[in-house]
Amino acid sequence: xxxxxxxxxxxxxxxxxxxxxxxxxxxxxxxxxxxxxxxxxxxxxxxxxxxxxxxxxxxxxxxxxxxxxxxxxxxxxxxxxxxxxxxxxxxxxxxxxxxxxxxxxxxxxxxxxxxxxxxxxxxxxxxxxxxxxxxxxxxxxxxxxxxxxxxxxxxxxxxxxxxxxxxxxxxxxxxxxxxxxxxxxxxxxxxxxxxxxxxxxxxxxxxxxxxxxxxxxxxxxxxxxxxxxxxxx
Numbered sequence: 655x656x657x658x659x660x661x662x663x664x665x666x667x668x669x670x671x672x673x674x675x676x677x678x679x680x681x682x683x684x685x686x687x688x689x690x691x692x693x694x695x696x697x698x699x700x701x702x703x704x705x706x707x708x709x710x711x712x713x714x715x716x717x718x719x720x721x722x723x724x725x726x727x728x729x730x731x732x733x734x735x736x737x738x739x740x741x742x743x744x745x746x747x748x749x750x751x752x753x754x755x756x757x758x759x760x761x762x763x764x765x766x767x768x769x770x771x772x773x774x775x776x777x778x779x780x781x782x783x784x785x786x787x788x789x790x791x792x793x794x795x796x797x798x799x800x801x802x803x804x805x806x807x808x809x810x811x812x813x814x815x816x817x818x819x820x821x822x823x824x825x826x827x828x829x830x831x832x833x834x835x836x837x838x839x840x841x842x843x844x845x846x847x848x849x850x851x852x853x854x855x856x857x858x859x860x861x862x863x864x865x866x867x868x869x870x871x872x873x874x875x876x877x878x879x880x881x882x883x884x885x886x887x
Contacts (some may be wrong), residue, residue, distance in 0.1 A: 657868060658682035658696040660711040661703030661726070668861040669700055673845070676865060684711070693718035698868045705729045711731035712736050721746035721871045723864055725753055727795040737877050747873050751795030752879045753863030757837075758880040760852040764800050764839055767850060777841040777866070779804060782826040784836040792827035796837055801825060804839070860877075 655678045659666045662685045670680050682696045686704070691714070699715045701708055705728030715722045716739050724747070733749065740747040752758070771777055783797040788808075793815060801813035801823050818824035821869040834854040841848040853859075863880070869885045881887065 655679070655869065655872060656681040656697040657865075658684065658693075658699040660684045660699055660707075663702070665682040665702040665725070665857070665861060666700075668857060669702065669864055672858070672865050673862050673868075674796070676869075678865070684821070693720055696720045696755040698723065698872055700724075700864050700868055701726055702864070704750055709736060710782050713739050714741045716740050716747070719743070719745065721868075721874070722748070723753075723867045723871065723887060725751075725860070726751045727751060728791060739827055740877055744875050746874050746878070746879045747878060748867050748871055748880065749810070750797045750863075750867070752835075752860065752865060753880065754859040755863050755866070755884065756859060757789045757796060757852055757854075758863070758884055758886070760837070760850070761799060761803055762881070762886050763850055765803040765807050766839075767839070767848075768804040771841055771848075772808045774841075774843075776843040778843070779808075779810070780824045780826070780840050782828070782836075782838045782840070784833050786832045786834065787829045789829060792829070793825045794827070794835070794837075796835065797825055797827070800837060800839060 657673050657678050657680055657803055662683045662877050698721045701711050703722040703726050705745055707816055708729040709732045710725035712722050712724055781797055783794050813823040813825055815825055834857050837855045838851045867883050
């Protein structure tokens with residue numbers, strides 16, 4: 655499979671190594687200074703670029719019939735536009751805030767737990783995420799996805815960083831050392847606590863999941879999620 659990398663930072667380089675180890679070819683490495691992009695030999699594009707570049711990268715791929723795997727955060731105010739163009743061009747697209755296979759299983763556990771806790775008003779939910787000091791956005795895209803999973807399956811109406819109102823989920827964001835990513839969802843009452851937690855030991859899981867998604871999407875048409883890739887229903 656011929657893979658194009660949009661964004662060639664730490665994640666792009668890690669995706670490159672995993673893709674090569676799995677027998678694929680890297681046919682393009684598009685970064686901030688790239689002047690010309692040859693879409694001709696791309697079977698799939700993996701986008702881990704900058705927020706201000708992501709929408710242009712993704713839509714250019716749709717215009718040239720190239721399926722896209724995107725893990726770039728910070729551009730989702732234009733997600734519906736990208737989705738509409740994908741459908742118009744009969745393209746293929748997956749966006750995920752986190753491609754780790756373990757995290758996507760964690761997303762499903764989180765939704766299921768939220769349904770179970772919905773009518774137990776004595777429990778108050780809170781979240782904590784910990785990442786490396788170079789991560790600038792807070793809370794993380796993964797934390798926001800977790801919060802949205804709770805909101806969809808409960809009476810909570812939103813989330814807020816730190817101090818939150820009665821119907822809001824409080825999220826604490828910490829930046830410590832070189833932490834790849836730890837996410838905790840906690841339900842606490844006066845008598846006990848229930849906690850689910852995902853801890854990434856390194857960043858390879860994020861890159862591996864993106865390559866697996868790229869392998870899965872080739873030959874398909876539509877807008878998908880990692881639930882489709884992992885057959886989670």
